[in-house]
Amino acid sequence: MAKDCIIELKDLKTFFKVKQGALKAVNGVSLAIRKGETLGLVGESGCGKSTLGKTIMGLHKPESGTVEFMGKDISTFNRAQKKQYRSKVQMIFQDPYASLDPLMVISDIVSEGLQIHGMKSKKQRYERSIELLGMVGLNQGHANRFPHEFSGGQRQRIGIARALSLNPELVICDEPISALDVSIQAQVVNLLKDLQREMGLSYLFISHDLSMVRQISDYIAVMYLGSIVETAPGDCLYESHAHPYTSALLSAIPIADPEVEAVRQRILLAGEVASPVGLGDECSFCKRCPRAADVCRKSKPKLREVGAEHFVACHRI
Amino acid sequence: MDDARENDFEPLGESRPDAELILKRQTTYLGDVWRSFCKNKAALASLFAMAALVAFVVFGPMMRPFDYFSNDYSAINMPPDRIHWFGTDTLGRDLWERVWVGGRVSLLIAILGTIIPEFIGVAIGGLSGYIGGKLDMLIMRTVDILMGIPSLIYLILLMLVMGSGNILTMIISVSITSWMGSARSTRGLVLQIKNRDFVTASETLGASPFWVIFRHLIPNTMGMRVVSITIGIPGVIFYEAFLSYIGLGVTPPNPSWGQLIKAAAEQFRYYPYQFVVPCIFIGLSMLCFNLIGDGLRDALDPKLR
Numbered sequence: 001m002a003k004d005c006i007i008e009l010k011d012l013k014t015f016f017k018v019k020q021g022a023l024k025a026v027n028g029v030s031l032a033i034r035k036g037e038t039l040g041l042v043g044e045s046g047c048g049k050s051t052l053g054k055t056i057m058g059l060h061k062p063e064s065g066t067v068e069f070m071g072k073d074i075s076t077f078n079r080a081q082k083k084q085y086r087s088k089v090q091m092i093f094q095d096p097y098a099s100l101d102p103l104m105v106i107s108d109i110v111s112e113g114l115q116i117h118g119m120k121s122k123k124q125r126y127e128r129s130i131e132l133l134g135m136v137g138l139n140q141g142h143a144n145r146f147p148h149e150f151s152g153g154q155r156q157r158i159g160i161a162r163a164l165s166l167n168p169e170l171v172i173c174d175e176p177i178s179a180l181d182v183s184i185q186a187q188v189v190n191l192l193k194d195l196q197r198e199m200g201l202s203y204l205f206i207s208h209d210l211s212m213v214r215q216i217s218d219y220i221a222v223m224y225l226g227s228i229v230e231t232a233p234g235d236c237l238y239e240s241h242a243h244p245y246t247s248a249l250l251s252a253i254p255i256a257d258p259e260v261e262a263v264r265q266r267i268l269l270a271g272e273v274a275s276p277v278g279l280g281d282e283c284s285f286c287k288r289c290p291r292a293a294d295v296c297r298k299s300k301p302k303l304r305e306v307g308a309e310h311f312v313a314c315h316r317i
Numbered sequence: 318m319d320d321a322r323e324n325d326f327e328p329l330g331e332s333r334p335d336a337e338l339i340l341k342r343q344t345t346y347l348g349d350v351w352r353s354f355c356k357n358k359a360a361l362a363s364l365f366a367m368a369a370l371v372a373f374v375v376f377g378p379m380m381r382p383f384d385y386f387s388n389d390y391s392a393i394n395m396p397p398d399r400i401h402w403f404g405t406d407t408l409g410r411d412l413w414e415r416v417w418v419g420g421r422v423s424l425l426i427a428i429l430g431t432i433i434p435e436f437i438g439v440a441i442g443g444l445s446g447y448i449g450g451k452l453d454m455l456i457m458r459t460v461d462i463l464m465g466i467p468s469l470i471y472l473i474l475l476m477l478v479m480g481s482g483n484i485l486t487m488i489i490s491v492s493i494t495s496w497m498g499s500a501r502s503t504r505g506l507v508l509q510i511k512n513r514d515f516v517t518a519s520e521t522l523g524a525s526p527f528w529v530i531f532r533h534l535i536p537n538t539m540g541m542r543v544v545s546i547t548i549g550i551p552g553v554i555f556y557e558a559f560l561s562y563i564g565l566g567v568t569p570p571n572p573s574w575g576q577l578i579k580a581a582a583e584q585f586r587y588y589p590y591q592f593v594v595p596c597i598f599i600g601l602s603m604l605c606f607n608l609i610g611d612g613l614r615d616a617l618d619p620k621l622r
Contacts, residue, residue, distance in 0.1 A: 057521055086523035099514035103346060103536050112532075113522035162518065 005032045005071075006170050006202050007056060007089075012065035014048075014055045021278045025051040027226030028065070030303065033170065038196065038203040040217030040234070042210055042249070044273065048226045049206045050094075053172045056204065057091055058082070087117060087166035094175040096155035100147035106133070106158055107143040113165045132161040136191060153184035160191065170202045177212060185209075189216050210253050214238060219309075222246045225284040226276055228303065232310040242312045245269075245285050283315065291316045353616040360612020363605040370602060374424060377417035385414040386570045394588050403594050406580060410570075416594055419572035422484060424602070426573075427554040430491035431546050437492065438499025439542060445500070446507030447530065457504065460497045468494035472565060487566060491553055499545060506538045540617035547610030551603035558599055574599050 014026040025048040033039045041049050054060050056067055058074055066073045069085060077085055093099035100109055110132050111125040119125050130140050136157040147155060156176060163171050173192065177185040189212055195201060207213050213220060214234060221231040222245065230243040241247055248267040255261045269288045283289070286296040295315045303311040355361055378385065381402065389409035397404045403412035445456040472490040479486045510516065516533055524532070558575030560566035562582075567573045569580075574595045581591035 059517065059520065083523045086521060089521075091518070091521045093514040093518060095514055099518050101515040101519075101533055101537070103540075105346075112519060112524075116519075116523050116528060159518070162522075166522065 004035045006035045006069070007204075008032045008068040008071075009052075009056070010066045010068065012052070012055060012067060013063040014051050014060050015063040018277060022063075023277050024226050024279045025276060026055060026062075027276075027279060027284070028300070029223075029226075029228050031221055031228060031231070033202050033204055034218075035169070035202055036196070036200050037218040038205050038216050040213035040220040041204060041206045041223060042208060042213050042220060043223035044208060044249075046273065046276070047223045048276070049208075049223055050174050052223070053091065053174050053204060053206055057089060057172060058085065083117070087113070088168055089170045089172065090163035090166065090168040091172045091174060092156070092159050092163050092176045095179050096152050096159055097147075097179075099159050100155055102147055105144050105146055106138075106150075109147070109158060110161045110165055113162065117166060128165070129161075132165055133158075135164065135195065136161045151184075152180050153187060156180060156184075156188055157191065160188075160195070164195065164199070167199075168201070170204065172204045172206070174206050175208070176205075178207065178209065185212060192216060210250065222249065225274060226279070227284050227300075228313065229285065230310075230312045231303070232307070236307065236310055240307065240310070242306055242310070242317050243314050244289050244291055244316075283313075350613075350616045354612050357612040357615060359608050363608035363612070366601065367605040367609065370420070370598070370605070371424070374417050374420040377420075378414050381411065381413050383411035383414050385410060385418040385572055394584075394591075396588075397590060404588070404590050406591055407584065412577075412591060412594060415572040415577060416574075416598065419574050419577050419595065420598060422567055422571065422573040423554055423557055423575065423599070426484060426487050426491065426557045427550045427602075429488045430495075430553040430557070431549040433488065433492040434494075434496035435499050435542060435546050435549070437496040438501075439503045439538070441496070442500035442503030443507050443530075443534065443538070446504035447511060447526075447534065449508075453504070457501075460500055464497045469565075472560070476565070484567065487557065487560065491556065495549075495553075499542070502545070503538055503542070506541060507534055510534055510537050540614070543617065544610050544614040547606050547613055550606040554599060554603055554606075 009029050009031045012026055012029045013024070015022040015024050017023075027048070029052060031039065041052065043049050051060060055062055058067075062075070066075065068074070069089070074082075074085060104112075107126050107129040110129040111119075114125050114128060119128075126143070130143055133139060133142060138154065138157055138161070142150070142154075147158070150158065156179075159176075176192070177188050180188060192203065192205075193216060196203065203216070205213060205216055217234045219231060220234055220237045221228050222237070222243065223229070224245050230237065230241060230246045232241070237246065238250065241250060248269050251265060251267045255264055270290075271288045274284065274287050281300055282298065283292070283296040283301055286292045289296065293316060299315075301313045301315045303313045304317075306312050306317060383401075387410065389405065389411075391409070392401065392405050393409045394407055395401050395405040395409075401411050401413065403416055405411055406415070441456060441460075445453045468490070471494050475486055475490045475493075479489070511529075511534065516529055519529055519533060554574070557566060557573060558578060561573050561575030562579045564579075567576050569576065577595040578592060578599075581588065581595070585592045
């Protein structure tokens with residue numbers, strides 16, 4: 001793909017061993033994130049979004065396929081390169097209550113990465129942590145407090161400050177807003193957007209909140225049971241989606257207008273999400289798809305371009 | 318109305334630019350722990366009582382011109398008086414001396430007999446929890462088996478090997494019989510903490526396992542461990558007293574609190590003071606350690622501050 005890709009995934013597979021066989025959490029994902037842009041990753045619970053994020057982070061070892069950072073396969077990195085990679089790719093976590101060490105004060109939490117990467121002077125670290133807190137809308141008065149003294153939104157800001165401490169290029173946001181209430185969600189999303197503009201960050205924004213994803217994403221990828229079923233530029237996906245799963249997913253977005261909401265047509269899918277254990281060589285959606293045909297049960301569809309930068313993995317389109 | 322309005326309100330003037338900064342005094346974690354420990358009056362009093370007790374155990378014997386082993390047949394079974402502050406026993410030994418020297422033995426066994434197994438338990442349990450997998454399985458099943466064997470059996474076997482009645486045997490026997498509990502709970506705690514997001518966050522920042530263990534896992538288990546040490550000490554004091562009482566502990570003429578109680582119990586009806594004094598100190602030290610442990614538990618948990 002194009003040169004300005006910061007991360008490129010090529011047929012990435014991450015499996016977990018379970019008693020019944022392999023749990024195919026990420027089952028052949030190819031994606032690219034471009035510099036300075038946001039890729040939104042949506043899908044229902046358990047479809048492998050977080051595992052994908054953690055595989056990019058290097059926290060899970062892929063079964064096959066590669067994660068390429070600036071054109072280099074991260075599995076070939078040596079120890080020093082890995083540490084370097086860690087500073088370039090950072091993560092924001094879902095649960096702001098679990099992601100901060102309860103025994104450390106905020107300035108220590110925010111500057112932990114600096115210490116790991118060899119900034120020895122305590123004073124320097126403290127000053128940098130104040131600077132980082134300033135960037136996320138907190139101030140010096142917060143630096144000597146403990147995490148339990150903060151609200152969920154503030155803690156998430158602290159988590160963001162920590163992720164920014166090493167001047168990363170890509171931040172993986174693993175459902176950063178789903179544990180917050182709606183007014184705070186907007187604040188955090190706006191903060192992330194501002195930071196992106198100022199620092200030229202790229203985001204992988206994992207979420208199941210479709211309307212928030214639309215707010216922040218340049219591109220959106222829809223994931224179902226370990227596979228990407230559709231990717232498209234943000235608004236294009238909402239207006240001219242092609243994959244039957246995307247249609248069903250988008251029809252579930254509530255509309256903040258009771259009259260429109262009353263006549264909204266929801267596409268209800270039959271059946272349950274199939275188990276990611278022991279998936280065969282078929283379209284992962286074929287068991288619930290209203291348009292499934294024989295071909296869907298025989299082979300797994302590949303992503304095909306159906307419009308400008310609009311890719312769909314479906315045999316029937 | 319208009320007059321009132323004019324007089325009642327006055328301009329605030331310029332607000333201070335730093336008014337937004339509500340600064341809290343910079344403290345260390347331990348400074349914060351101490352501050353909230355001091356709020357618990359019972360725990361603080363216990364700490365002072367314990368300090369006084371330790372001071373007496375160390376310096377008490379020097380305050381009187383007697384020693385703990387010399388007999389004085391002219392002063393047998395004396396009640397407490399100006400010369401013998403706690404009285405004397407059946408062999409005319411001064412009880413003031415014997416109680417404090419016995420306290421050294423009892424407290425030494427209690428403290429070492431709690432800290433040593435705690436270290437063993439934290440090391441083994443921490444390793445087991447952090448590495449996991451087959452090693453974890455192996456260690457935990459071994460612990461299950463060891464826990465099923467009564468500690469008196471170890472003690473008697475050890476005495477056969479190492480000789481009975483010395484302090485070292487008792488400390489070792491307590492150590493090898495009581496590390497399993499702390500190994501189990503440390504393992505549980507480590508399992509719980511190592512999957513928390515802040516550990517993952519630390520890893521994503523590039524932290525090594527060494528860093529994760531020393532910066533996150535140990536500090537987060539330490540609170541519980543310190544509390545379990547202080548809560549565990551009374552148990553060991555009691556265990557020592559029990560062993561001495563049944564004749565498996567320290568051997569005469571060396572005193573310990575349990576030993577003194579055993580000797581005095583035989584003639585409790587005639588000379589109750591010989592019995593009561595060591596009992597009071599056992600009870601007092603157990604109470605103090607329990608209250609200190611309680612206070613520490615509250616103080617070490619930042620959420621309760």
